[in-house]
């Protein structure tokens with residue numbers, strides 16, 4: 001399970017930003033030729049009006065659409081440009097050098113499972129080598145194989161502690177429906193309001209958004225996250241939480257499929 005989760009985390013593509021977010025040549029031209037910040041923002045805003053984007057960024061003191069002029073498109077909600085991958089990544093959490101991939105909407109469940117199974121694996125090694133380690137420690141034994149036991153125990157403890165801290169941090173983030181990036185910089189919404197709990201739907205719904213509605217699939221690194229990675233229900237829509245999650249579950253199935261072909 002550990003290797004399977006790791007493989008899925010490493011090999012899953014971050015998923016493309018849909019073509020409708022791509023800026024037209026005309027808009028890019030208008031943006032480049034704009035004489036001031038106001039004209040630039042106007043060009044972007046005219047184009048973005050019909051797109052399902054509720055997050056903003058502050059430019060020149062005003063909340064406006066987020067855009068990427070490396071990829072030439074408007075950024076969907078929770079999407080960020082990864083400098084290492086060189087593309088915009090849907091619901092980007094962070095770029096992880098350990099898996100040489102971005103942790104994002106498409107592989108976040110795999111990443112959490114990878115941390116969980118790595119945590120279990122390290123715990124197993126620590127517990128099973130502890131009696132041998134204590135024996136060597138007590139008797140100051142330098143017998144055959146003791147160096148291997150010491151090495152194995154110390155490495156397992158180091159990984160156990162580091163994985164435990166990162167795993168518990170991500171459980172905390174899931175509990176509040178935040179990405180690592182959002183924990184450092186809270187998202188800005190349409191009304192210009194900065195709200196670090198803007199996507200928080202409550203503990204159970206937040207976990208379901210990552211792991212899906214079918215609990216039999218939760219332990220397996222098989223894609224079961226809800227939504228499409230582009231639009232996300234807002235916390236203020238509390239009375240409609242369930243409906244919104246269900247809608248997300250059913251909407252844009254083609255888009256979800258496209259990530260995994």
Ligand SMILES: [Zn+2]
Nearest residue numbers: 068071081088
């Ligand atoms: Zn980009």
Ligand SMILES: [Zn+2]
Nearest residue numbers: 082085095102
């Ligand atoms: Zn990346």
